[in-house]
Amino acid sequence: MRQTHNYTVDFLDFDPDGKGNERLWRACKPAAITTAANGDLLVTVPFQAQKQTTEIAADTTIPRKDYTLRLRAYGDKILRFSIGIDEEVAEESLMLELDPALTIHPLSYEIKGETWVVTDFKGVKKAVFDLSNPVLDHWSDLLPAPDETLNVVFYPDGKKAVPISAYDQFQPARHDAMALAFVEKEGVADRMTTAFHAAADEIFCGTGERFAKLDLSGKTLQLENQDGQGVNSRRTYKNIPFYLSGKGYGAFMHTSAYTKLSLADISTRSVQWMVEQPCVDLFLIGGDSPEEILRGYRQLTGFPTMPPLWSFGTWMSRMTYFSADEVETICNRLRKEDYPCDVIHLDTGWFKTDWLCEWKFNDERFPDPEGFIKGLKDNGFRVSLWQLPYIAFAAEQLKEAVDNNYICKVQGERATDGSNFGALDYAGTIDFTYPAAVEWYKGLLKKLLDMGVVCIKTDFGEDIHLDADYHSMAPKLLHNLYALLYQKAAYEITKEVVGDGIVWARAGWAGCQRYPLHWGGDAACSWDGLAGSLKGGLHLGLSGFGFWSHDVPGFHSVPDFMNSVISDELYVRWTQFGVFSSHLRYHGTSKREPYEFPNISGIVRKWLKLRYALIPYLLEQSKKTTETGYPVLRALIFHHLDDKMCQHIDDQYYFGDDIMVAPVMNDHNHRDIYLPKGQWVNLFSGKFSEGGHWLHNYECPLDEMPVWVKAGVKLSLYPEAVSCTDEMDMEKVIKVKMDESFHGIFKTLSYLEK
Missing domain, CATH: 2.60.40.1760 (glycosyl hydrolase (family 31))
Known part of the structure; x- marks a missing residue:
């Protein structure tokens, strides 16, 4: 539709001709x-x-x-x-x-x-x-007052x-x-x-998971949840009716x-x-800082809760694993080849029919779910499961759901909703406005959690059947709020049964930050996908969310959605970004295990070990996230709001209080980097640098990453190699001071080089 450049028509969707009786x-x-x-x-x-x-x-x-x-x-x-x-x-x-x-x-x-x-x-x-x-000096009646x-x-x-x-x-x-x-x-x-x-020089950020420049000034946004279909468009999975102004x-x-x-x-x-x-x-x-303002926002809508220790380890997944034998083979190989990992995620293929969510294991391909899950746990792997909040026409729960009003009452014979992967029809959306439906849904999950599953991937939830009746809310008001109700139900039953409060969620609205954690959706396996993911994560962190992840090395390949080859360079660089994110999960439409990339598997092993070395620091920063306005992954303006350069940088970030990260997002092994004011120590070389200037065309080999730590701080690190967090003893954590005695993380923790 062409813009009319008339405020009432374009912004208020107003019908000035009176045809709509407005x-x-x-x-x-x-x-x-x-x-x-x-x-x-x-x-x-x-x-x-x-x-x-x-x-x-x-x-x-x-x-x-x-x-x-x-x-x-x-x-x-x-x-x-x-x-x-x-x-x-x-x-x-x-x-x-x-x-x-x-x-x-x-x-x-x-x-x-x-x-x-x-x-x-x-x-x-x-x-x-x-x-x-208004003060006037009258001289003309040409226009009305x-x-x-x-x-x-x-x-x-x-x-x-x-x-x-x-x-x-x-x-x-x-x-x-x-x-x-x-x-x-x-x-x-x-x-x-x-x-x-709005002042002429005012910047704005936040508003949810915005895949856009850090300063949103000059944009008109529609805050309505949608399947983002990637991370490079105006569509987004998480819209939050909150903005942060640079004017305080x-x-x-x-x-x-x-x-x-x-x-x-x-x-x-x-x-x-x-x-x-x-x-x-x-x-x-x-507030006097972005953190103080966001703390106020969380005081209104809730603080993030602390995810469990094991969740900070590596998550391994793809779309999808189809059998217990396949999963066990992969887990055994990860252990044998010394890739530390804590979670194995089963996506759409653990049901009787791929994508047909019935909350039950396929009894042929997973003949002994309890034994399967226990065996994995004995090997240090916890199990996460995919599902969605729509009841398929072919689902065995359909009659029960319809008879008891557990799903919405759709107007008309059929309605379509759901996946982008084809014309999958769903009979209805689970009605989380109805307490009986919430308890029914929790019961479906409880059977899985009782088996030993530790996390439910609350996928989708951005869309609901709008041509439907719900128990206690109009569809137009439920649409955006649905993610909160959905994730709350899954989080609560997981916390009750497992003891750990966690979900793996995609959609979001105000308040969803209370139920971590959220990931960035279906990014393309490309440098554009990597850049878009980071932008989305920065804005989400400026919207009250504390914990956030993304699919390494992107979800879908291009141009062939399922089958295009992922480059070694992208796999390594996205792994590095994942290591310096609150949570690290490999996932996507094709093979994701590091041993499937033999030319760079040694580099990846070293980086996964570094991830586990950083977990003590990450735990400290995560606790702070649950008590303040800080996210784990922070835009530079959290600490440098008055630096006009930092007001526009969306390809660097703070990882907690003390670490500044600049992901390489190309296959040339170099990029421009801005070092904010202060003294910085390079995490890999130990070299000191004075901030307040640009490092142009900074060279960085593939096995390193541009990462600096504030000079003088003490980083909490784990000093030994582990295969999973079950092997960690926090009494062994060491403090490494960033001073002249520090000569790089790999020399300090020599086991990382093995």
Whole structure:
């Protein structure tokens, strides 16, 4: 569809001709202010109907409507701004998991002439409502005077101003943004918009797993979960209605509805939200650093929990292993050839029919599942299993699911949903809004977990049957939230049975970070796939998620989806990236085991041993992730927000507090690298470097990686070779100081060279 370059048409999806019986209502000056018994501030905001044209003009033949805007302060740095149009704003939801330490601070106000100054009980300024008219020097009646609008500046942390976009316009009839407005459809409020001022040099990031440059300024995003079909498009598996501004605040729109977010794109002067719901419930989060802002976000939506020790080891998988014999042969060879590994994952082929998910092992190819799983565990391998949340027409559970309303009631005879690998039809989506269906699903998983399985891959979940009825939620509100309900159920039963809380999840929405861990979806086995994966992981870490992984060395080959050859260089470089990620899993459409790449298998063995040497450090950083706003894998701006260079770098990252990583993403063995300010020690050579400059065309042989550690820190390392984490004794962990005595990790841990 061609853009009209008209704000109301392009951003609000508005029908200005009236054919859809739609009408725009704009907020006017506040009419009254008062405080509620619980300390909230209540502001009466009149809305004026606009004429049904692309020219914005008040229709004064229609009486104004008054609605209540509510302000609430949580702690010192979070301000909640909410308003519902003929609909109550939900105080709680599954997305929210408020930190008990996050107390409500009562608000009060003082009227000073034509301004209302809002403060908390400590006297800290939280908002200023400006009721004055624009200052004019009248000389022409060519155009009408501007209409009334809502003009307010918020101060979520009491310091940084977050102004609403009151006058983003060319002239009074031509707007590029609106402070607050709603669209009425057939007489009923249908969707809302609000906007905040964007500075000319303001950067934005977050919003979920965005496969894009670090600075998202100039983009309009549709926050609606989809099968991303790779990591190089606008489609994405994980959309989070949260952005982080380089000006020192974050904004979380508390909704699961389809949301459109323009980050200085529709108008370079504004950040604009449009929510397909007749309410706005926005949390503004202040802070002095990205970590502090994201800690505030996690205080609202939940902190990541700590994954188990074994999960930090190597995961081995492909799509797919088909029999117990095949799996045992692979595991035995990994052990015999000294590739450390903790988890073997069975993807789509462990059922009676490949891809036909019935939560049961094929009794011919896996005749003794309990014995099979126990034997692997005795050899140091834990088992992870793939499944999905849709019931196939051929599944043996279909009748039970339909008879008991465990799946949605699809309108019409058939609906298709599911895989990209063909026209696989599904009878319905498991209805996680129905408690009985949740318990039924948990029961399916419990039988597997009781056998000794330790992790469920909660694949898919981005899409649901939208032409269907669900127990307690409309499909349009369930769509994005579905991933949270799905992963919560699998996580809870795994935690209950196994004792370890973990899933391996692809989709995501606000709150999903509570149930680690998530991976980056079906990346192409290419340098583009590697680069796109990293970008997605950086933005996800700037969206509240703490633990994240990706398929090494990409999921699907190109141009032949299943069968193109993966280069040795890509396999090694992606392995290195995996070693310096929170979790490391090999997976894809063809052979993934390192011994299948004989020319570089020795290099890979060394790198997998390095991974296990780093696990003590990784455990320390992971614990920090569960208590702060930090992810394990961090964009450079977490530590260098004021460095304008770091505001745009999306191919380097921090691995925890102390390690800076610059993956090589080409087959030339060189790249440009930016060393931020400070003293750095090369992890492989031990050479010291002063930061604050570029290393152009930095050469790096295939068996090394550009990795630096902050000078003077002590890295926690494991000093002995192990085949899996069961063999690790944390009493043996050593501290290696990054000083003149350090001559490189391979010399320090000589067993890595063997």
